[in-house]
Amino acid sequence: MSLYSSNYDVIIIGGSYAGLSAAMVLGRSLRRVLVLDNGKPANRQTPHSHSFLTRDGATPAELSAIARQQALAYPTVQLIEATVTSSAQDSQTFVVTTDSGATYSASRLLLATGLKDQFPAIPGFAECWGISVLHCPYCHGYEVHGQTLGVLANGDDGFEFGRLIHHWSPNLTLFTNGPSTLSAEQTKALTQHQITIVETPISAITHQNGQLSGLVLADQTDYSLDALFARSLLSQASPIAEQLGCLHNDIGLVQIDEWGRTSVPGVFAAGDTHTMMRQVMVAGTNGLRTAVVINKDMIEEEFQNVLQ
Template sequence: MTSAQPDYEIIIVGGSYAGLSAALVLGRSLRRVLVLDSGQPANRQTPHSHSFLTRDGATPAELATIARQQALAYSTVTIKTATVTRAIKQDTGFIVSTDAGDSYSAGRLLLATGLTDQMLPIPGFAECWGISVLHCPYCHGYEVHGQALGVLANGDAGFEMGRLIHHWSANLTLFTNGPSTLSPEQTAALKRHQITIIETPISVIPHQDGQLSGLLLANQTHYPLAALFARPPMHQASTLGWQLGCLHDDMGFVQVDDFGRTTIPGVFAAGDTHTMMRQVTVAATNGMRAAVTLNKEMLEETF
């Protein structure tokens, strides 16, 4: 193992809202920081971001551009476009390697690599994802409230999503995309609130540039909709947490304490990497929290 001094004090893997929020705080803390970002954020198809105080309705790209500019205003912050494929622990910290064959070292790592949504095998689903096939009513519900909405889910998830989305529109249909696995009590509660339950499989989601017109079912019935809410499976966008030996919970999230520390000393996590609360505000907040803790730890080591 090498004993050379690391290239940077902190490497942040992932340059979206959590990573850039951390970079901003660490830059203002005079820390030498490298942000490595693949340039493939999970919300890249989403037209507008909502519920972020002072930036409600901004595009995700606009938010990211401003965040990069503000982080780079601090001379100790460097941002590179690269996909990190490997991370190992050494005696002076960590070494990360990219798909381009470059390697960088740092005393500490912050994993802000986020999640990848697994698109359902329904024609039109991927094209509409983030535009009119939506995952979060807090992010996108207001824009379609009171209109004809659909929920694509089944069983307990179908019931919970149906109850949630019903707050934004009483004109709601639950599509189970096959035989219902709702309990009798759940079915009765949904019907009591005039939520129609459709079990016929979905054939295709007709759309124009990602804006759906409704759902076409296997029996050729077309249901007009303004938007469809769904929560497809998701998984870690990177295997770095596992490579480093960080513990993960049953859902695959990296386990952290209240300050973003993982179970591996020197490795922190922020953003969607450790929570299913996927709002921009949440990511920025826990990125800042991890950065403050990182700086505090480093100060304690040298003072």
């Protein structure tokens, strides 16, 4: 008899787009799948999702609801709303424990836990994140193209981000939030493209229900804006990969091979956990690809055991 409350072929930690995409493929592959999800996706404040073919403009909640319905239509797929607090390997089995104290086991583990945004200490920034403080022009640039925009960044990142956003609107100001660390050549290139550079620190973002109207600087100057592009600091949303000993790269992403395998045999990763490409369609594709590899690995193991 098992020591654990349930045994599965695959446990997927994270039930957003990568996790549910993988669950569907594995369910269709007749695998017993458990998805554990805490219900707090990184894009929960975002009003609309874009660049997802056939679903452009849908809300993240709509996409998640459809994904859950379709993945859970397969009888071997189960979803439990819970936060996974720990995981360990017991011989050939991975055991996960949730915040309720429940434990589950499987021979394969897929980490689709994503990344956590850490925001600068600027009043209004967190409230506007995903609504009018935007991280990706491919997700949100079209909706604000031609409007009065700002970019919050400095140095090499400020130069690259500034010229990227300039493609969507010539009405652009780069806010370095302190002394500029741009090179002389970068400064010249930006100013020649009529990108204003403001070094005065930002005191606050003025907004109404997340829709910003401008920035207040430390010298009390008000800058009217329609949207601000900025990047957050990122960290893993879950400690599970680190607990299991999965290697990470120098910016904290889980290292995988081209098929989603981590450095720990039997542990896979999909979605934002291992990539800076934080788009819904990319996450879904990652989940599908990794699920196919997981199923293939299990088939090879089954035949290998027989041949031996």
